[in-house]
Amino acid sequence: MSRDAIYIDKIHENGFTFDDRVASVFADMISRSVPGYGQTLQMVELLAHQYAQENSNLYDLGCSLGAATMALSRGAAGKQCAIIAVDNSPAMVERCREMLKDESVEIICGDIVEAGIENASVVVLNFVLQFVEKSQRLKLLTKICDGLRPGGVLILSEKIAFEDADENLRQIELHEAFKRAQGYSDMEISRKRTALENVLIPETQSVHHARLREAGFSASYTWFQCFNFASVIAIK
Numbered sequence: 001m002s003r004d005a006i007y008i009d010k011i012h013e014n015g016f017t018f019d020d021r022v023a024s025v026f027a028d029m030i031s032r033s034v035p036g037y038g039q040t041l042q043m044v045e046l047l048a049h050q051y052a053q054e055n056s057n058l059y060d061l062g063c064s065l066g067a068a069t070m071a072l073s074r075g076a077a078g079k080q081c082a083i084i085a086v087d088n089s090p091a092m093v094e095r096c097r098e099m100l101k102d103e104s105v106e107i108i109c110g111d112i113v114e115a116g117i118e119n120a121s122v123v124v125l126n127f128v129l130q131f132v133e134k135s136q137r138l139k140l141l142t143k144i145c146d147g148l149r150p151g152g153v154l155i156l157s158e159k160i161a162f163e164d165a166d167e168n169l170r171q172i173e174l175h176e177a178f179k180r181a182q183g184y185s186d187m188e189i190s191r192k193r194t195a196l197e198n199v200l201i202p203e204t205q206s207v208h209h210a211r212l213r214e215a216g217f218s219a220s221y222t223w224f225q226c227f228n229f230a231s232v233i234a235i236k
């Protein structure tokens with residue numbers, strides 16, 4: 001796995017994008033940047049095992065290199081399910097296709113806001129909605145809910161914000177302490193923070209839960225949180 005050294009060398013003038021440079025170190029980047037990322041993947045597998053329905057579709061939206069796609073595939077092993085992974089970064093999709101070349105997965109390069117969702121029992125948005133324009137988020141979640149079978153689920157993992165300003169600050173400090181413990185320097189942390197401004201827009205858990213209801217889900221529960229990262233399961 002190539003080590004993420006993107007923010008060591010120089011200041012990148014433009015905001016954060018999922019280009020070739022990021023794709024080439026992404027596995028290392030996300031595992032050293034998101035506390036609980038590995039556990040989230042383990043639980044995507046478990047949740048897929050629990051909720052995947054026979055003869056249904058499973059979607060990994062914003063699949064990057066296909067880590068959650070593989071978790072879906074392991075979780076639904078033995079069931080007749082089609083797995084569809086979507087990402088709009090050509091650099092990610094190219095690598096994902098190479099990594100999953102022996103798997104029976106359809107990998108689509110395209111915008112998840114436009115993607116068709118049908119006959120689904122499990123849909124995954126693992127740290128992706130945070131990058132979708134706020135104005136498009138309800139439309140996307142409504143489309144997902146409409147494409148799910150009754151009893152189907154959405155697994156939504158996100159970087160989150162907090163209503164209380166002190167808590168928000170402390171949780172960000174703890175996340176940055178995590179990144180430091182993973183080997184990132186203060187300079188790298190600060191440069192990436194700047195690059196992610198106006199690109200990754202986190203929202204509070206109450207905003208997420210309210211939007212999921214508005215989109216048509218009958219219930220949603222937070223099943224995981226570590227600092228300012230959380231994962232929610234929403235049931236149709």
Ligand SMILES: C[S@@+](CC[C@H](N)C(=O)[O-])C[C@H]1O[C@@H](n2cnc3c(N)ncnc32)[C@H](O)[C@@H]1O
Nearest residue numbers: 018062064067068087088089111112126127131
């Ligand atoms: C943090 S990464 C996701 C990590 C991945 N789900 C995992 O679990 O390893 C975000 C991904 O979402 C993709 N993405 C962001 N907005 C998108 C959109 N509108 N349509 C498709 N993909 C999108 C990016 O290209 C990127 O690969």
Ligand SMILES: O=C(O)C(=O)C[C@]1(C(=O)O)C=C[C@@H](O)C=C1
Nearest residue numbers: 029030033034127159192196200
């Ligand atoms: O490094 C950070 O501060 C992050 O927010 C981590 C995060 C994410 O949450 O998606 C940001 C960009 C990369 O996609 C990988 C991880």
